[in-house]
Amino acid sequence: MPRIDPRTARSRGFVEPPRALGLFLQIVLFAWFVIRFAVASAFTAAFAALALLLWFGFTLPETPDDAAAKTDAIVVLTGQRGEERVQQAYALLQQGLASRLFVTGVDRKVTKPELLKTLGDPPPEMAARIELGFRADDTRGNARETAAWFNSQNLKSLRLVTASYHMRRSVLWFGRDMPDAQILRHPLVPKGLAVQCPAEARQGCVAWWSDLGTSRRVVRELVAFAAALVYVTRD
Numbered sequence: 001m002p003r004i005d006p007r008t009a010r011s012r013g014f015v016e017p018p019r020a021l022g023l024f025l026q027i028v029l030f031a032w033f034v035i036r037f038a039v040a041s042a043f044t045a046a047f048a049a050l051a052l053l054l055w056f057g058f059t060l061p062e063t064p065d066d067a068a069a070k071t072d073a074i075v076v077l078t079g080q081r082g083e084e085r086v087q088q089a090y091a092l093l094q095q096g097l098a099s100r101l102f103v104t105g106v107d108r109k110v111t112k113p114e115l116l117k118t119l120g121d122p123p124p125e126m127a128a129r130i131e132l133g134f135r136a137d138d139t140r141g142n143a144r145e146t147a148a149w150f151n152s153q154n155l156k157s158l159r160l161v162t163a164s165y166h167m168r169r170s171v172l173w174f175g176r177d178m179p180d181a182q183i184l185r186h187p188l189v190p191k192g193l194a195v196q197c198p199a200e201a202r203q204g205c206v207a208w209w210s211d212l213g214t215s216r217r218v219v220r221e222l223v224a225f226a227a228a229l230v231y232v233t234r235d
Contacts, residue, residue, distance in 0.1 A: 056222045057208055057215075060164045065184040072155040074098040074186075077142050077162040077170060078105040083118055088188055089161040090119050093129065098159060100129045104145050105136040139166070139228070143173035150178060157182035164189045165208075165218055169225045176232050 074097065076089035086103055093101045106115065116127055136145040150158065162170050164187035174183055208214045 057218045061167050061187045062164055062189050064186040071098050071157040071159045073158045074101045075146050075158050075160050076103050102131050104133040104142045106132045106134050108134050139169055140173050143177040147177040159184045159186050161186045165221045169228050172228050
């Protein structure tokens with residue numbers, strides 16, 4: 001069998017077996033490191049996301065800040081189940097925790113008499129203490145609308161009423177637009193969004209983590225809160 005000159009073999013496109021094997025092993029090793037890094041990164045990201053979700057979900061505010069303290073105004077954000085929020089905010093007004101109630105984000109098709117009817121048609125002296133805002137379409141808009149009204153009235157403090165899962169994002173936007181205002185949180189816990197169910201309220205109580213639908217709502221709110229946090233801290 002004739003012997004092949006290595007220089008001739010290389011010129012014809014052949015590669016010496018030891019060199020080809022070394023190149024192959026380098027490619028395999030590089031691919032292994034890339035895959036290992038990708039898997040480790042994905043695992044780390046998933047673990048961090050889960051930890052963040054658990055922190056967010058299990059630390060939802062469920063009790064008011066200084067429930068007996070009086071403020072200049074009560075502000076309630078409409079939204080899902082907004083009628084219930086307004087009713088509970090009105091109950092706080094009746095308790096004398098503030099001298100006026102501002103409802104932000106009211107549907108433009110709703111009139112004040114219609115809204116008052118959902119509150120049982122308050123007497124004129126109480127109805128006069130309720131003011132409505134129609135310009136807000138989202139939480140950021142709620143903060144802007146409230147800030148304009150709040151500053152025009154020369155007020156200093158407010159009690160903020162909204163759902164427990166929505167409170168963090170609301171305080172974030174309100175704090176941005178009203179940095180000098182004293183804000184007391186008054187979270188309302190929607191059905192199915194409790195952090196835990198007390199023994200005396202087990203019937204009809206659903207913890208958020210035990211239901212797929214409410215878990216999704218908490219995840220969506222976490223994403224919205226993170227986006228708002230990035231926006232606010234970027235300013």
